[in-house]
Every structure is written in C-alpha cells, then in structure tokens.
Amino acid sequence: MAKLYFKYGVMGSSKSAHALLAKFNYEEKGSSVWLIKPFSSPGDDGFVRSVVGLEAKAEIISRTDDLYENFITGTHRTTDVIIADECQFFTEDQIDALRRIVDEHDIPVLCYGLRTDFLTRLFPGSRRLLELADSIAEIKTVCRCGHKATVNARIDSKGDIVTVGDQVFVGGGDSYDSMCYRCWKDKIKSQQERKNKENA
Ligand SMILES: [Zn+2]
Numbered sequence: 025m026a027k028l029y030f031k032y033g034v035m036g037s038s039k040s041a042h043a044l045l046a047k048f049n050y051e052e053k054g055s056s057v058w059l060i061k062p063f064s065s066p067g068d069d070g071f072v073r074s075v076v077g078l079e080a081k082a083e084i085i086s087r088t089d090d091l092y093e094n095f096i097t098g099t100h101r102t103t104d105v106i107i108a109d110e111c112q113f114f115t116e117d118q119i120d121a122l123r124r125i126v127d128e129h130d131i132p133v134l135c136y137g138l139r140t141d142f143l144t145r146l147f148p149g150s151r152r153l154l155e156l157a158d159s160i161a162e163i164k165t166v167c168r169c170g171h172k173a174t175v176n177a178r179i180d181s182k183g184d185i186v187t188v189g190d191q192v193f194v195g196g197g198d199s200y201d202s203m204c205y206r207c208w209k210d211k212i213k214s215q216q217e218r219k220n221k222e223n224a
Contacts, residue, residue, distance in 0.1 A: 030135050057083070092124055103131065
C-alpha cells in the first residue's frame, strides 16, 4: 500500500537535494515521477534547485488549483510516484487531495517542506501533512552552536532577527538563517537589550 510521506527540515537542510535524489532513484528504476511545487512567488521559474547542483523542472500548482482534478485529467495520470517540494505552501485542501491520490490510486506521494515559519508557527500545509502523513521524518542540520537547528529565523538587512511580519514574506532584502531555539531566543534578547540601550 502506497504512503503519504512528509519529510520536513529547516532552510538549508538540503530538502530539495533529497527530493531530487528521490526522483533520480525512482527514474533509474524505470518509474515515472510527477514533480510538483506550490506557487510561492511571481518570479518562480518552476525549477527545484539544490545546493549540490542538481535541478529539475517542476509543475507549479497555483493556490486555486484542484490538485486531485489536475492529477485525474492531466498528462500525469499514469505517473508512478509524486514528489512535491516546498509543501508548506500548499493549501490544506491540496494536502487532502494528495492524501486522496495515495489512497484511491495507490501512488506514493513524497512531500518535502518546512515545518514552521520564522515565528516557529506551523504553516497550514505542514500542519495538514503532520495530521495526515503515514510517515513523518526530519531532515536534520545543525545550528552554528552545534545543536540541531529547528527555527527558520528571518534576518533583516542589518543582521537582526525579525519578530513581526507576514508568514510568507514577499520582496525586500530579508534573508533566512536556520538555528536552534535557544540561539534564536538569546539573539532576540541581546538585540532587544542593545536597542533599549540605544534608546536610553
Ligand atoms: Zn544554537
């Protein structure tokens, strides 16, 4: 029986490399793979890229797409496996659709994505995956201090951690850094103390 998989990790944990390697392995054994990713920004060219140089073109799924309909009526109806990157950006309905494909068509669906946002809160797509997946695994990476990184810290142009804002950030010069919860909290505390001094 096919399963729904959720493989989550922080930014920089090479989730995309894992997704592309899984695709490569399936294809090497003669299986056909439908690689998909949810729409995330207008400039997205649809490629899944990894730090180790692998890349592959994915079909972009818009937020209003009925993923089950896409599957049933599209050219990927005969695919052997579905691999999805950036799954945190799928809607809850789209995760439900992936679950339905697994159950009704006995096709494994491998979902890769972030668990939580820059304020340590679950993304809706990730929450639904945690609720529905048969198999949940963490792709691990380390914080600078050596402990496991669990927080996707949003960093502003001055290098400070951002603590307010929208879950999905569009535009601007912000970046992300993955770190452990303690380092994240400590850095927020020290930058708050610095700001208090500057305002004193
Ligand atoms: Zn740390």
